[in-house]
Amino acid sequence: MANVLEILNLSKKYPGGVQALNALTLEVAEGSIYGLLGPNGSGKTTTLGIVLDVLRADQGSFNWFGLPLSKETKRRIGAILETPNFYPYLSATQNLKIIANIKNTGHQEIEPVLRTVGLLQRRNSAYKEFSLGMKQRLALAAALLGNPQVLVLDEPTNGLDPQGIAEVREIIKQVAGQGKTIILASHLLDEVQKVCTHMAVLQAGKLKIAGRVDAILAHQDQVIIRAENLAAALALLPQLPQVSNFRQDNNSLVLTLANNFTSTDLNQAFFQQGIILSELTVRKKSLEAQFLDIITNTTTNQ
Numbered sequence: 453m454a455n456v457l458e459i460l461n462l463s464k465k466y467p468g469g470v471q472a473l474n475a476l477t478l479e480v481a482e483g484s485i486y487g488l489l490g491p492n493g494s495g496k497t498t499t500l501g502i503v504l505d506v507l508r509a510d511q512g513s514f515n516w517f518g519l520p521l522s523k524e525t526k527r528r529i530g531a532i533l534e535t536p537n538f539y540p541y542l543s544a545t546q547n548l549k550i551i552a553n554i555k556n557t558g559h560q561e562i563e564p565v566l567r568t569v570g571l572l573q574r575r576n577s578a579y580k581e582f583s584l585g586m587k588q589r590l591a592l593a594a595a596l597l598g599n600p601q602v603l604v605l606d607e608p609t610n611g612l613d614p615q616g617i618a619e620v621r622e623i624i625k626q627v628a629g630q631g632k633t634i635i636l637a638s639h640l641l642d643e644v645q646k647v648c649t650h651m652a653v654l655q656a657g658k659l660k661i662a663g664r665v666d667a668i669l670a671h672q673d674q675v676i677i678r679a680e681n682l683a684a685a686l687a688l689l690p691q692l693p694q695v696s697n698f699r700q701d702n703n704s705l706v707l708t709l710a711n712n713f714t715s716t717d718l719n720q721a722f723f724q725q726g727i728i729l730s731e732l733t734v735r736k737k738s739l740e741a742q743f744l745d746i747i748t749n750t751t752t753n754q
């Protein structure tokens with residue numbers, strides 16, 4: 453599948469001396485929901501600012517749809533970097549009419565986008581009467597005007613209550629289901645795991661890891677095995693391509709699977725060598741623990 457966005461060796465130092473980005477390289481494939489994940493200050497907003505032409509990089513390059521950024525490519529991108537300045541006394545529809553005029557798109561798009569974000573019933577209510585969640589959904593509607601191919605969102609659920617968070621996440625998935633690519637920045641692995649198909653993890657402006665969310669997280673599982681003949685199992689482990697590392701813990705062996713292998717593959721490998729496992733347990737780490745592991749242990753890997 454074609455790439456919607458390609459970032460190559462992007463670096464940015466702010467005047468105060470903070471190296472916000474350090475040779476960042478990543479690719480976003482068409483149709484993906486791509487999470488840019490990292491702790492506060494890791495460079496997510498800076499990355500989005502550069503690719504949306506709000507900030508200038510010191511070094512490196514990027515392209516959208518294989519092309520340099522231009523008026524034409526910008527038209528194919530809808531973005532929310534911060535909450536837009538809607539007029540408080542105007543209704544949802546009136547506010548969107550103003551944005552449609554700025555974007556030079558027809559007013560016939562307003563009703564469908566309000567429906568997509570679940571605000572059609574409230575289209576005549578004044579913006580000032582909206583809850584925070586509704587305001588964020590109106591911002592999404594505004595970003596969707598002009599039918600962009602890509603939606604770029606910076607921390608789209610920040611500050612919302614659980615219901616508001618669930619609504620926004622549902623809209624993101626629905627919009628992706630219409631074939632649009634979504635790029636979103638988040639500091640929550642939980643959010644990225646629930647919403648995204650792919651992710652890049654940033655720390656201190658550097659890429660820690662990038663790839664499919666399920667593959668990255670599966671690689672974090674711990675597998676605990678026991679066998680009648682533990683010594684034979686232990687002796688076999690260094691030869692198994694399914695295992696990336698292991699340690700003995702009393703009568704058990706605790707191991708991490710190599711990329712693209714499952715616990716079934718592991719069980720089969722032992723069986724083929726005549727070792728019957730008496731126990732095989734997959735222990736999923738908490739998402740917080742996985743996030744910390746990725747941030748602290750992972751070596752850069754695209």
Ligand SMILES: Nc1ncnc2c1ncn2[C@@H]1O[C@H](COP(=O)(O)OP(=O)(O)OP(=O)(O)O)[C@@H](O)[C@H]1O
Nearest residue numbers: 466468470472491492493494495496497498499639
């Ligand atoms: N205008 C600025 N001037 C100086 N330093 C800045 C500026 N904007 C960001 N920084 C610094 O650059 C680094 C990256 O910031 P950035 O906002 O890109 O990170 P982030 O991952 O989006 O964080 P957050 O989740 O807190 O928004 C941080 O150390 C931040 O303090």
